[in-house]
Amino acid sequence: MGRPILFAPVSGPGGSGEYYRCLAIARALSRRAPEHPVHFLLHREAAVERDPRCTYHLLDASPTRATPAVIDHIQALRPALAFYDAAGRMAQYRAVSQAGGKLVWLSNRPKKRRKGFRPRMLARIDMHLIAAPGQQAPRLGPWEQVKWRWCGKPEIRFFSTIAPEADPERQASLSRDYGLKAGEYLVFAAGGGGHFAAERPVPEILLDGARRVRRETGLDCVVVMGPQYRGKIDHDDEVTVIPRLETSDLAALLSGARLAVTGAGWMMSSQVLSLGIPAILVPAGGADQPERIRRYQREGLAVAAALEPEAIASNAAELANDSRRRRELVEGVHRAGIRNDTGTIAEALLALIKD
Numbered sequence: 001m002g003r004p005i006l007f008a009p010v011s012g013p014g015g016s017g018e019y020y021r022c023l024a025i026a027r028a029l030s031r032r033a034p035e036h037p038v039h040f041l042l043h044r045e046a047a048v049e050r051d052p053r054c055t056y057h058l059l060d061a062s063p064t065r066a067t068p069a070v071i072d073h074i075q076a077l078r079p080a081l082a083f084y085d086a087a088g089r090m091a092q093y094r095a096v097s098q099a100g101g102k103l104v105w106l107s108n109r110p111k112k113r114r115k116g117f118r119p120r121m122l123a124r125i126d127m128h129l130i131a132a133p134g135q136q137a138p139r140l141g142p143w144e145q146v147k148w149r150w151c152g153k154p155e156i157r158f159f160s161t162i163a164p165e166a167d168p169e170r171q172a173s174l175s176r177d178y179g180l181k182a183g184e185y186l187v188f189a190a191g192g193g194g195h196f197a198a199e200r201p202v203p204e205i206l207l208d209g210a211r212r213v214r215r216e217t218g219l220d221c222v223v224v225m226g227p228q229y230r231g232k233i234d235h236d237d238e239v240t241v242i243p244r245l246e247t248s249d250l251a252a253l254l255s256g257a258r259l260a261v262t263g264a265g266w267m268m269s270s271q272v273l274s275l276g277i278p279a280i281l282v283p284a285g286g287a288d289q290p291e292r293i294r295r296y297q298r299e300g301l302a303v304a305a306a307l308e309p310e311a312i313a314s315n316a317a318e319l320a321n322d323s324r325r326r327r328e329l330v331e332g333v334h335r336a337g338i339r340n341d342t343g344t345i346a347e348a349l350l351a352l353i354k355d
Helices: 017-032 067-077 090-098 110-116 119-124 142-150 168-178 202-217 247-255 266-274 289-298 309-320 323-335 342-354
Strands: 005-009 038-043 054-059 081-085 102-107 127-131 155-159 185-189 220-224 240-242 259-263 279-282
Touching: 005 017, 005 067, 017 038, 017 054, 017 081, 017 247, 017 266, 017 342, 038 067, 054 067, 067 090, 081 090, 081 342, 090 102, 090 119, 102 110, 102 342, 110 119, 110 127, 119 142, 127 342, 155 342, 168 247, 185 202, 185 247, 185 309, 202 220, 202 259, 202 309, 220 247, 247 266, 259 266, 259 309, 266 279, 266 289, 279 289, 279 309
Parallel strands: 005 038, 005 081, 038 054, 081 102, 102 127, 127 155, 185 220, 185 259, 220 240, 259 279
Antiparallel strands: none
């Protein structure tokens, strides 16, 4: 049995994108190197999907705010590699090094990327994974290059998207289970589903929009409420309601859709775009979502819609009936180089451990 691999994503009762990004990588690692057990440090109130192949250590706060407990786990586990996604403190990073482990830092926003290039971080981390979706040839900025050369030269890797890979056989199975035909249904999924707008759970707003689309187009509509949805709706007379799906099953369901209406969280939007599915993005929670929606619409990668049933229905019905526009969106995503790099990252992490 090899030494453990430890993931410490930001986690809590709210957003869950960091955790699901780590989960996708963890599953890819487990498939490739089952001899390395995977462990997670997780806020005990995080309402997220858990993989039975992983061991979970529950904390009273997000790892960044639970340094004494995190260090105790690092010292006990002595991981071969610790993976930090927008989390952690310098004392934790030192503990990883003292335990003989490699340290990986993932940044998916400019602020986190800047943190990864602070001199103390550059001297400590072994690999910096930098999100660069939609960039054909990403590179370090001049000042980043200077600091990188002077302060330790950790391995730098750019990636487009981290998301579960779709399984065609699972897509066919889900279609049979819910009476769907590939290319003839729409998926509505906020993401985690825990956010509210106008004092309503966001998934219920999407549900209202889905009902309208069903009436207007006659197409099957599937609404995935999400693991953090706390409302009471678990079925509907007009559309298919799925309370929650494993992320791998959501990928399979999305892969057969004519289009998807989703929240614009980093993980959710990256997943649907990397699958090559025409997307309508709504601001379903998180301060970063409106700007992401504007950028993707400006670049011709997705359609924007306000978080209102009328706007959602209008945009979805129009796009569902416009094959040319759907094709243009998918072609734009391909030209932008948006792809799923989960497998490539898993291979890089295993190579880092071997080094």
